[in-house]
Amino acid sequence: MDQNQETCVVMVPFIAQGHLNQLIHLSRLIAAYNLPVHFVCAASNTRQAKLRVHCWDPLSASNIQFHEFPIPSFSNDPPEPNATLRFPNHLMPSFTAIMHLREPFLKLISDLSTKMKRIVIVHDYLMSSIVQDYVSVPNAEVYMFQSCSAFTAFWYHWEETQTLKLDHETELMRTKIPTLEGCFSNEFIELLNSEDSCFKNISSGTLYDTSKVFEAKYLELLKHEEVTSGTTKNWAIGPFNPVTMIHHKSSGNEYVKLFDWLDKQEPNSVIYVSFGTTVTLTDEEVREIAAGLEESGHKFIWVVREADKADIFYGDGGRRVELPEGYEERVESSGVGVVLRGWAPQLEILKHPSTGGFVSHCGWNSCMEGITMGVPIATWPMHSDQPRNATLIKEVLGTGIDAREWGRRDEKVAAAMVAEAVRRLMASEEGCLVRKKAAELGVAVRQSVEEGGVMRKELDEFIDHITRQ
Template sequence: MVQNEEVCVVMVPFIAQGHLNQLLHLSRLISAYNIPVHFVCATSHARQAKVRVHGWDPLAVANIHFHDFLIPSFPNPPPNPKATIRFPNHLMPSFKAVMHLREPFQKLLTELSKTMKRVVIVHDYLMSSVVQDFDSVPNSEVYMFQGCSAFTAFWYHWEEKQALKLDEETESLWKNVPSLEDCFSDEFVEILDSEDSSFKKISSGTLYDTSRVFEEKYLELLKNEEVGSGTTKNWAIGPFNPVVIKCNKKDSSTTTEYMKLFNWLDKQEPNSVIYVSFGTTVSLSDEEAKAFAIGLEESGHKFIWVVREADKADIFDGSENRKVELPEGYEERVERKGVGMVVRGWAPQLEILGHLSTGGFMSHCGWNSCTEGISMGVPIATWPMHSDQPRNSMLITDVLGTGIHAREWRRRHEMVTASLVAEAVRRLMASQEGHQVRKTAAELGVAVRLSVEEGGVMRKELDAFVAEITK
């Protein structure tokens, strides 16, 4: 097909890993319509996005163009694994520095507008202030991307206004929605407030990395809330991540660690392994890590556990990261006994979740991890840490029925114990409750995977959005 020469899309992601990942995956989806996509990012974070993306090679897609801009230098402190609030406040200097993309973004927009009939901006909600000058370019329009679930987004908005009358079922649910206490630092709330005021002035519609297969109700409620500048347009075009993925053991670039991990997984029984990962922004203290180590071993179930320090703002700065301490000889012992594998680096999460041997996922409930678990049909033991995670956890457990609470948000300040970890694993992997959520998760996974095929609900939503921006 000939590349669309009238319309281009400019992606403006926020620089936290989960946000980078979402808009890079969305770039793939939109570029498949032969629309050129321009990905605007700070230099090191663009590199981070490309290195870590799973399931496809962004450098092999000819019509995705990366625009890497330098931002002012910023402090790059390590995360604090003993912080009372788990929000990654050590990233705040970089969050502030990235706001300096406003000027280079505007220059790029002006240049693109000279050769394109229409320039469509898709920006992360947290980058609203960066794109706010778009109206100086008459042939541009802007759409806001919301990086959390529709369920979580709705409750944020409704909690602020409480203008919409809830039906009996939803009002009953509200009584148990986790509080926002300890979800964010005060510094980050200031950024949220600032970006909120920016996007309300500019958004022509909202994109969500979710599916009407399981969030139809909350997408409709968001329309009624009239989020943004009174627009009722929203599109659920998720999951953004590939929903069918195979391990690449035959690839010449595959690492020894990758081969070892998947050779081990290949030997396990179907649905027998629990995958444990808490994402890129959570650091376990050594005491917590040791409790997890003992609990996983004592659970009696096989596991893959990602043990890594949370990301620093610049993951390429060359400094050595803290190595999380586990009980002496633990990694060698569990591997020798064939009961588990400890991954110290970056894990191929999509491939692990898509493997037949993986029967459960213990997760912090970042939205990327939730959508990956949902699309692969894997039940989740939820252990939220900060941000939108407590409310995502409620969506998974109480609304969708595809997971169990490993640790509820109200228990967040309690000490992590090996018995708590072991009990959560057993409940998910071997109880009647776990059997039911696995069945529900598998059924939902099938429905979501069907939705991305020709004629499916997600494909129709994506077609509708592309029709909107190319009309």
Template sequence: MLMVPFTAQSHLNQALQLSFLISSNYQIEVHYAASSKHNRQVKHRLTGGGDRSSSDLLSKIHFHDLPMPHFLSPLPNPNSTSKFPAHLQSSFDATLHLRHPVATLLRQLSATARRLVVIHDTLMSFVVQDVADIPNAESYNFRCVSAFSSCCMNSHYKGESIPPLEECFVTDDILRLSAVQAEFLKIKQGDILNTSRQMESSYLDLDMAKNEHNVNNKQWAIAPLINRVRTINPTSGNECLLWLEKQPPKSVMYVSFGSTISMTDEQIEALALGLKESKQRFLWVLRDADKADIFTGEVRNLKLPNGFEESVKETGMVVRDWAPQMEILGHRSVGGFMSHCGWNSCLESLSLGVPIAAWPMHSDQPYNAVLITEILKVGIEVREWADKSEVVSSCTIKKAVERLMASDEGEEIRKRAEELGGVLRDATEEGGVSKMEMDSFIAHITR
């Protein structure tokens, strides 16, 4: 099996988690192909905490460093009118040059296998197109978004936005890159979706019915990927995990906005004051958005109000490095997650029973926030999407934190989130719907 991920961190990570699941639970040889920079990135972030189990899993995967042309790696622009990470576009566009290296790898691997199965990100459909010319190879599209957001975005582009969230949340450049993929989606023999029928059954059916690229294709919903092969150890010695050990159960709001969000200095200050004024415990991962190459060049210095960390040392902690999110969300002290609602973060939070304070920024995130707050009812919104261009005030942030962490409504939401987490985890056990769908996919490709 050959995994061909897109270059954004959340896509790289989801493809790697799927690689672990297949190589460990089904004893299939898995190859993972990306540029040397992106292979290094995804491995570094998995093992940054010295987790031995992750290192063991990585040793089972065959990594291939694809030659990728030089791409620019500017600092993100926190003052941009769009929160989409346009500064990564150079690296996104460079993926189109991976077609020929991938074709060479396809021929090499297919020569030594009865069947070569290629699993690729939707945004890498152009790159894997040569699979159609290899008799013993077949490809499957790995979709790293929710079925609900997929339905909504398809409707949006057809002029029937549901729900009616005005303005798209991406750039013309990424839309052009997406358009390049469309013709080659016809090659795939099915879709693997990082979601669960226990959570999105009706939207999976709707997506299958309305998406023109799904005609005569199969569909497997296999989430959540977490907890299937890697043991989560929420007391593994990391500094922030040691701090969580000292906090009461379900008392801490975890605050993190993923790898593509860059906030203005004004917004950072308002967030700091809102957290402080809420008088609730919090663990805040304060990082700027990733650059295209995370290992080189300068990084923006994110400033907090003078004396902030000292003033909240009894109730809050600020982390400025990459944090072990799964271990944090799995810790008994964490009772809420203020999130940008990237699908990876949503799945991790919900599968561990942690409710979400939704603060979406771009791409599929606004739709994920609607799914979380209005449909599943396992979270609250920090601010309305219509106000997305405005700085969210400290007062608004304070009220959102208090609402989720210190109110009867928040307690009810937390109970629903915990129930959903149990359902999602059960779905991956023997006899569970996600486990059966994964088994069905494996049976199909090994037929």
């Protein structure tokens, strides 16, 4: 095919880790169709995305080109563990700085437009203001990526419009939806509102990192919300993350030791505990979780790390999360557990047959990875879309239990609460039922990516649409 007849895809991610991760995985899926992909971001965030992506090497994909544009300097303050609001407001200076990509983005797509028949822009919802000038490029079209579940996206939109009449089942679910109180900072809400105003009338459709296997109802409901301003087209092409390991287990002595330990455990006997990249625990919470995990009587892997700073490569590592004296050595020597201090190979841990549960903050990446690998989740939401993702896991899918209810977020964490949640998930009749549902759903989702599966059909349809003659 003549170069001037080709389609290229320009990926524009938001810079929070959970957003970066999804669109770098989507880049791999689209590049597999022999389409050139241009990944547009700030230099340090592109480096972050490539460093942390699981189970494949971004440098091995010759048709993914990374564009690392400079942005203004910004403050790189550490997270505040004792903040009354869990939302990572210390990242806001970087969220503001990334908005300076508007001009270099336009220059890039203008240059590409002279070489390609069609420029397909896939942008994070939170980058709407960056891509709005695409209208000046006649052969460019834009698609919005929604980084949360279809369930969460629907309720956000419905609460704004309340025009769609809900059926009985959905009306009952509405009574279980957590409010947005405590989810976002005022500064971030201003950013959301600003991006929402830029988003109006610009999109040709919406992409979701989810699956019709378990969110068909809410994807259909979203069409009635006219989220993309007059078009009802959406594509559910998740999971974006690999469902089989694309290369061998992560290297390094710590990881070799970790998987040697996991290999020795009984199937479904280990609970994995991780609160993501934006959560900072207080010293008291760390002590109580540590005690609770020991008291539970179950084997565990616990990722103990400070929340990301805005630039993870700048300055020292910040506050070291302190565990009770001798704790790490004691649980390791007794074989009870493993404490990970660095970046954890989460997909590989969740895929391992010894992993039988996941205590999670319910960020959408973690939810999708847990769902994909068939692992039940003890939900512990902290901010943003996490409370509503937790509701999806527990109330709609039936693949999780509460570790800490969102409505009790202001109560002190107690070791007994942690131990009880672990026991419920790992050893109770309720936990067995949840695990069975999670395993069955995991099989269905993994099958959906195979030839003829519902995810593969959605992805094929999207590719056919953007490469149409």
